[in-house]
Amino acid sequence: MEKPNDLGTSRLSRREVIQAGAGALLGSAAILAGAGEMARLSAQGPAAVQATPPPATDPKYPMPPAWNRELRQLAPNVYAYLQGGGPGVSAAGVSNPGMIAGSDYLLAIDAAQGPIPANAFIAASKQATGKDFGRLVNTHHHGDHVNGNQFFTHAEILSHPYCRDECVKAAATTPKMWDKVPGVAEGTEQRKLVPPSVTFKDDLTYFIGGTEVQFKFAGPAHTWGDMMAYLPQYKILFAGDVAFFWVAPYANNSYITKWIEVCDKIAGWDVDVIVPGHGPIGGKKELAEMANYFRVLGVEARKRYDAKMSPGAAAAEIRLGRFDNWIGPERLIMDVVRWYEEWDSTLTPDYNAMAVREATIEYNQVKAGQKKVSEMIPLSRMEALADPC
Ligand SMILES: [Zn+2]
DSSP: OOOHHHHHHHHSOHHHHHHHHHHHHHHHHHHHOOHHHHHHHHHHTTTSOOOOOOOOOOTTSOOOOOBOOEEEEEETTEEEEEOOBOTTOOOTTOOOOEEEEOSSOEEEEOOOSSHHHHHHHHHHHHHHHSOOEEEEEOSSSOHHHHGGGGGOTTOEEEEOHHHHHHHHHHHTTOOSBOOOBTTTBOSOSBOOOOOOSEEOSSOEEEEETTEEEEEEEOOSSSSTTOEEEEETTTTEEEEEEEEESSBOOOOTTOOHHHHHHHHHHHTTSSOSEEEEEESSOBOHHHHHHHHHHHHHHHHHHHHHHHTTOOHHHHHHHOOOGGGTTSBOTTHHHHHHHHHHHHHHTOOOSSOOHHHHHHHHHHHHHHHHHTTOGGGOOOHHHHHHHTOOO
16 A cells, blocks of 8 residues: 555655755755855755765764775775765765676676766776676666676676665666766766566675675665675675765665664674675775664654654754764765664655655754754755755
8 A cells, every 4th residue: 555655755756855955955945044145055956966065074983084086905806896985075975896706707796886886897897807798786776886887798787686676676767878076987988777687585695706705685785676795705795785885874665674674683694894885995894883873863863753753854853972973964865864764654665755855854943943054955856865866
């Protein structure tokens, strides 16, 4: 049965939702902003992808490290393609793919976000090994993991059935050309979302060259279709978006309680190195910290839920202490929305665009009332975050 929020969402296109929200944002900004600030907000427009401004940092707490874009070898024939990032670098939405080299082909774990990062990953892999990709496993359906599928032209593509279903749905409305986005696409490339053609629900193991690669289902956690790749010989885990290190976790399609449980389960595995979907390489300690982000947020959000505060007002009030400097702080709003949906028993696998929009508007109204313009979040930035496929 459709829930009221789903009905509301289906009556409006995502673009309409965001435009409506942007109007409200400008309205709330008008409460306090002078003409210059209004002009700045207006000039941003509702649909442009915004560079994330440097977050308001608190020197009391640790700052994320900076890390480079590189193809890093982790073990014989095992590589991670790390996207560069760090404080002030807007790369929170660009994911880290992995690569395992066999004797005659390469296996990719995720395909990156668009033509520029996907082709850079493919070229770096070819340069390092002299080989081409023959298999690609998508860890889940989000665009920064599957949008590059089209560039793996001779590879068989695999995923969990939920991931494939979501990609098939999204492919129907995927634009024919890439928009120009710095670091993602020139804007001249043809675009096509290629869904996985092979699905598997549970464990699947590849023996590639001398490397055993165990794909393990982890969902529902970050999404309802999460796959991770575990390499027992080297104690390496490619966790996909089950792991965000130093980057605020993105929970638009998540079941946060189960996600924390998966992190706790991994703590008992024989793992030394974890390649996260976002952020620098880490291990169990970093994964436990990400789970703690959700625990701390859950405690703070629950107090306000019990006090009948709305998710947007709650998000505007919550401080996360040592997590406040993590990259992508605006994700706190969607994460509070997801916690509330769990407690209301209204959680579904789908992203609730209307609820996040309402929460963002309310969040901005609170910040406007406090004259904290710098902490307001353009809805266009939330739109950029809401584009999973
Ligand atoms: Zn994701």
